[in-house]
Amino acid sequence: MFSKATEYALRATIYIAQKGSEENKLGIEEIANAIGSPKSFTAKILQKLTASNGLISSVRGPRGGFYLSKKAQKRPVRDILHLMEEEGILIKCVLGLKKCSELTPCPMHTEYKCIKQQLIHLFEKTSIEKLAKESETGSVFIKIK
Amino acid sequence: MFSKATEYALRATIYIAQKGSEENKLGIEEIANAIGSPKSFTAKILQKLTASNGLISSVRGPRGGFYLSKKAQKRPVRDILHLMEEEGILIKCVLGLKKCSELTPCPMHTEYKCIKQQLIHLFEKTSIEKLAKESETGSVFIKIK
DNA sequence: ATAATTAAAGATATTTTTGTCTTTAATTAT
DNA sequence: ATAATTAAAGACAAAAATATCTTTAATTAT
Numbered sequence: 001m002f003s004k005a006t007e008y009a010l011r012a013t014i015y016i017a018q019k020g021s022e023e024n025k026l027g028i029e030e031i032a033n034a035i036g037s038p039k040s041f042t043a044k045i046l047q048k049l050t051a052s053n054g055l056i057s058s059v060r061g062p063r064g065g066f067y068l069s070k071k072a073q074k075r076p077v078r079d080i081l082h083l084m085e086e087e088g089i090l091i092k093c094v095l096g097l098k099k100c101s102e103l104t105p106c107p108m109h110t111e112y113k114c115i116k117q118q119l120i121h122l123f124e125k126t127s128i129e130k131l132a133k134e135s136e137t138g139s140v141f142i143k144i145k
Numbered sequence: 146m147f148s149k150a151t152e153y154a155l156r157a158t159i160y161i162a163q164k165g166s167e168e169n170k171l172g173i174e175e176i177a178n179a180i181g182s183p184k185s186f187t188a189k190i191l192q193k194l195t196a197s198n199g200l201i202s203s204v205r206g207p208r209g210g211f212y213l214s215k216k217a218q219k220r221p222v223r224d225i226l227h228l229m230e231e232e233g234i235l236i237k238c239v240l241g242l243k244k245c246s247e248l249t250p251c252p253m254h255t256e257y258k259c260i261k262q263q264l265i266h267l268f269e270k271t272s273i274e275k276l277a278k279e280s281e282t283g284s285v286f287i288k289i290k
Numbered sequence: 291a292t293a294a295t296t297a298a299a300g301a302t303a304t305t306t307t308t309g310t311c312t313t314t315a316a317t318t319a320t
Numbered sequence: 321a322t323a324a325t326t327a328a329a330g331a332c333a334a335a336a337a338t339a340t341c342t343t344t345a346a347t348t349a350t
Contacts, residue, residue, distance in 0.1 A: 061324090062318045108155075192298065204346085205295085
């Protein structure tokens with residue numbers, strides 16, 4: 001479904017939202033260990049999520065690290081996909097046709113349409129906070145191993 | 146959603162099902178042109194779909210080419226994914242967690258579950274023939290450009 | 291039988307994705 | 321101020337996906 005990079009982005013963001021705060025920032029080492037991802041690669045990915053738009057906040061130096069502002073926590077999961085440039089699954093044709101549309105649908109268009117709409121709804125209406133809280137209850141797990 | 150290879154596999158198979166038959170086999174040149182894919186790469190992919198299991202039938206030599214048997218036409222689209230080793234989207238965790246399951250769900254598991262089931266249903270219950278016939282009516286398009 | 295045609299098989303090239311390592315810059319604690 | 325700590329930035333490496341080209345084998349038409 002998603003690239004490794006986006007999987008790590010989703011897991012890392014949820015973990016940071018759950019365990020981190022402005023008072024208690026999380027280091028890259030802890031994050032990568034927690035979600036079971038390669039450290040340096042994950043660092044690159046967090047840079048992407050930290051830059052420009054700034055979904056994730058970061059501070060360098062001792063006691064530095066990553067956290068999510070209250071405002072960022074409210075943002076939809078789709079924002080992660082957007083920053084990772086992987087919204088294709090919500091937008092593109094299943095068969096990869098450039099011109100597939102309502103007027104010129106591909107053979108799977110109609111059948112797939114409603115599933116795509118549910119995917120959009122899922123990623124648009126679910127906040128990062130919500131997923132983090134589900135993890136917090138312990139009813140749900142994020143660790144890979 | 147899918148790799149380029151699988152997109153080409155789906156498009157090529159639908160095209161062959163629609164335009165080809167044992168009496169009128171289709172050459173790789175025609176197929177690649179029709180679906181807008183790189184010829185040699187598409188040839189490799191068709192080899193995969195032709196080998197072993199044999200979803201697609203092929204014959205070498207003059208008047209040779211590719212076609213789908215009546216029986217193959219009835220098979221579900223999922224068989225294409227299976228031969229392309231890309232059933233992951235129907236099976237794997239959205240966040241890429243190895244241990245994600247009903248008992249140890251990831252934070253998105255519950256929300257995503259029903260979408261995944263619809264995807265399985267779509268690919269399992271839709272036959273290649275059905276998609277080919279939709280294309281045949283002209284109400285639907287498969288060409289990329 | 292021979293030549294022509296077509297897919298299969300194999301080798302190679304390019305691009306993208308994934309991953310690591312090193313250096314730099316910012317921040318904090320002392 | 322200085323040293324320690326941490327993310328940012330950049331260079332590099334490995335693996336996988338995508339794509340092309342060449343040779344071989346099968347089949348058919350002549």
